[in-house]
Amino acid sequence: AQRVTQPEKLLSVFKGAPVELKCNYSYSGSPELFWYVQYSRQRLQLLLRHISRESIKGFTADLNKGETSFHLKKPFAQEEDSAMYYCALSEAGTYKYIFGTGTRLKVLA
């Protein structure tokens, strides 16, 4: 079955330190992968998707099909990055959109 796994429930880093939020997926076809973010008191929103290959707010994510991973990275964390991050997978040709359990990122001053 298709699955998205985020092994860390909570990740705490100091401001200026590198950040890596892990995401692994299980899918037999060609998935589309996304990262969504939820800041305090705000709605869930798209951060980035793998097909666009762009950097948003300093975050990047590379799809590694060999390792079935889509880790989210940022070289220097900022306090405003503190939020809940969700990795998601969309199955091509279907309406299924599967989310991981989320990782709470806390950036400490």
Place this chain on the structure above:
Amino acid sequence: ETGVTQTPRHLVMGMTNKKSLKCEQHLGHNAMYWYKQSAKKPLELMFVYSLEERVENNSVPSRFSPECPNSSHLFLHLHTLQPEDSALYLCASSIQGGRGTGELFFGEGSRLTVL
């Protein structure tokens, strides 16, 4: 108002009540979704409507009944719920087409408590 709007934001109901959650989107999207978000669980896809036709129903109990009268509105009718149904219910919309599903735009959610 633009974006995805959900009402009510908070709902408390007894197990014998009948209530409905409402979602509106004014983004011109053609697909709408209901997700359930419980503590310590991933977002669970419940229903998907594309062009007002239900295209996905993820084995959701019949006490949850969706309705999509047009492409801008989505309802979730609730009847004889259980306390374990207490959760945050999120509505989302997207543009369907081509290869698959694009970005989901979420509402702020309706927090449901079943007593």
